[in-house]
Amino acid sequence: MGLKSALSRPLAAFVHHRYQQWMRQPVATQQRVLTSITSEADRTAFGRDHDFPSIASHADLVRQVPIRDYEALVPYFNRVKAGEADVLWPGRPLYLAKTSGTTSGAKYIPITSASIPNHINGARDALLHYVHETGKSQFLDGKLIFLSGSPELEKVNGVPTGRLSGIANHHVPTYLRRNQMPSYATNCIEDWEAKLECIVDETLTERMTLISGIPPWVQMYFDRIRERTGKLVKDVFPDFNLFVYGGVNFEPYRAKLFESIGRPVDSIELFPASEGFFAFQDQPGNPGLLLLLDAGIYYEFIPIEQFFELNPPRLSLADVELDKQYALIINNNAGLWGYSIGDTVRFVSKDPYRIVVSGRVKHFLSAFGEHVIGEEVEQTLREAMTQYPEVEVVEFTVAPRISNDASEPSQHEWLVEFARPPQDAAAFAAALDAGLRRRNVYYDDLLRGNILAPLRLTALQPGAFQRYMKSQGKLGGQNKVPRLSNDRQLADGLLIAS
Template identity: 55%
Template sequence: MLNFFKKKAALVWAKKHVLKSGEFKKNSVKNQEALLLSLVKTAEKTLFGREHDFESIRSVKEFQDRVPVADYEDLKPYIERVKKGQANILWTETPEYFAKTSGTTSGSKYIPISKEGMPFQIAGAQSALFHYIAQKNNADFVNGKMIFLQGSPEMEEVFGIKTGRLSGIVAHHIPGYLQKNRLPSWNTNIMEDWEAKVEKIIEETEHENMTLISGIPPWLIMYFEKLTEKHGKKIKQLFPNLQLLVTGGVNYEPYRDKMNDLLGGKVDIIQTFPASEGFFAFQDDYTKEGLLLLTDHGIFYEFIPLEEYGKPEARRLTLKDVELNKDYALILSTNSGLWAYSIGDVVRFTGKDPYRILVSGRTKHFTSAFGEHVIAFEVEEAMKATVEKNAAQITEFHLAPQVNPTEGLPYHEWLIEFEKEPENLELFRSELDEQLRARNTYYDDLITGNILQQLHITPLKKNAFHEYAKSQGKLGGQNKTPRLANDRKIADLLEIYKL
């Protein structure tokens, strides 16, 4: 009886929430402009606000004129002052948390999360689940066990500010009605050794009624593979009531075929777009492409056309200016004190009513050794189409330029770990090249003009990416190997795993 009422309550809450959310979906442009001016007004007495004359800002244009686009290095001097416990620097108070992330040039990054910003991290995930329940008219999963993948919930303190990985911080804010159903245990979650942690998660979950599992696709695959190896069964045989996977962090599509094979039955998928800087979007309609952009969650968005990114005169567009199917660098101003901050993600719009986006790449993860500027969305779509045509399956791949081959013209090298190899690797290679040429005219011009030769494929041994990540101390959690590079640093390390 308790389970019936729990499910019924979830359905009622979900439908009320979705009805209420119609307001922001219809008024995103107007609300975004009002939100920016509200953020500026709140922060006008901060050090950053005084230095950039927030007090006189009355429009988006005036904000853009006064506040340049910044990356972490630009904001680091302010963040260092915040780390020493100083208030009124980027936001009116010291942050409630620092989300600690890995940086390539800055060492560890400390992303501030304010008392105003933290609730939106939780609300984004809740809204994703409510939209799912309302659209499917099904809340069965609330009565089963759930895994929320996370880093260790243990935190250190930096001058009194609690500091840890975002997923570990979020663990302290999971609603009470979900806590009883949540796995794994605290002692397992705080384990640092990722392989040992997965083994322990399996021990705690393999005989439970699992109904929802959340994590990035590489982690889900690792967990599912170990379960399958141990029991000799598909996941839906082990967990017949598994209803829902919640994923984020990377594009799910290249993993879909392998995931379906491991699952062995129908499981619904919610794709999300969370980050330490905010919870940006989630899949709200399972009949349409793209993720709903959350325009009322304390974040003002700007969009720089990717081809202009990094240039002095780059345009900073707002929602009213964006076009469909174009790539934009994502810029944020938040209620945690990030101002015109370049998060490093590239998005493209699939719809405007409401605004829906796809994550199409990273501003720093692309291949353009020859001016082609190939991005993640293009290679992932090319791979997806090629895999479907050749009845193959991949585990992971990495693309790097080969500028100085021992013979012949330069080329793109694709290092691929196959789950199921194509019957004819040469046909697969030719098809993949054609698919990429169809999606990137610059690459096509380089092939046609005999500047590049057709791409090369280097098949890798099973578990190659797993072993590579382990060797770099980046196994598990939210770590993921970049799929594109403009150099051969990763490619040269992967070469030792080739067949």
């Protein structure tokens, strides 16, 4: 056992003990966070506009601060971006995390000196909880790869700005720097395919023990390894035993990923975003992610079926129920207030509070009133793949196919890129349809009423998703394919790429 792995064990025990303290008082911990962050920000422009000194409870917060998304907060964000101080949080931000995908163009999310520890410590503590729970720490003595965006930052009115993963790269602890892969120069390559080739060059002969990244991009890395060597990943990296991931549900990728590796490996799921690091898998094998309640973030939850109402109910942690879908709302020490991050979660435990990430508020399919969510289609696909074990899926998405012929009902179209297709495509499609009907009563009603026809399964050509993402400038990094759409833009683009 090396020095790093040996020293990690007492540190892991210390961190675990510290977590237990706030886990025993979750609601009181959240109240302390609310009091702390609103009092800290009461002299900011936002704090004055929303009378922060009067906020002492969740009810006060609901009364004083409306729910907003990025577009609704753009006037404040633009002032921050322009260099103004004391707008959303005291002073100026330490960084601006740049993301894409809104109607306002690029988003610039502030990261402050108060909030940066949440991003860094969340990932660290996830690894330390794994060490504490399993006793396995040897991975810290090998090479660790983090497939991420470029760490090169630009200055926007004097504030360093870039992708969150690039910003986090500057805060990798010194004791892990020697273990970190790829090199800084390789990490700065913008073109994902060129970058991937250099990553393979640098890692092929190294003792890799931990690999981290979004599953579809890790799969591309594994595919390149196999193309170069003709070997399974386990034979190239025999000491690789820990996979860390986040951003998408792992299950649709699990079979192909493990087939590429050649054996199962332990995994840790994270729930990071530019707006904050919210949760991580604290117990191996437990799908629930521990919600971080003492990290400068005060959480609110809106029942997803009421999210689009004019004044939807806003629940505190004390009010949530198990197995219900909630839109996640945050208030934090980066200066995000009543902020809808766009993700939906479901509680699977309240002692402690653990969640699963179930989808995106805007990524649902309700072209016909069915309101299908991401978790439902992912569970449906996983179930069908269990019934047809020969099937391996690279990537998939679901879109409406609206008929212009009154005699021919509309339907859902599942666009799937298979690594190994089903032997009986019609039977596999029927299994998908039956699984979704069981999970979504509205979809079932639409089929029973002949308003919708059974789904159409469209197998895409190999590489279709990669070609489409490349055409959109979204290949690699932290980019993800939406599971569900209410229009044909993504579907038609994929058909062209196929």
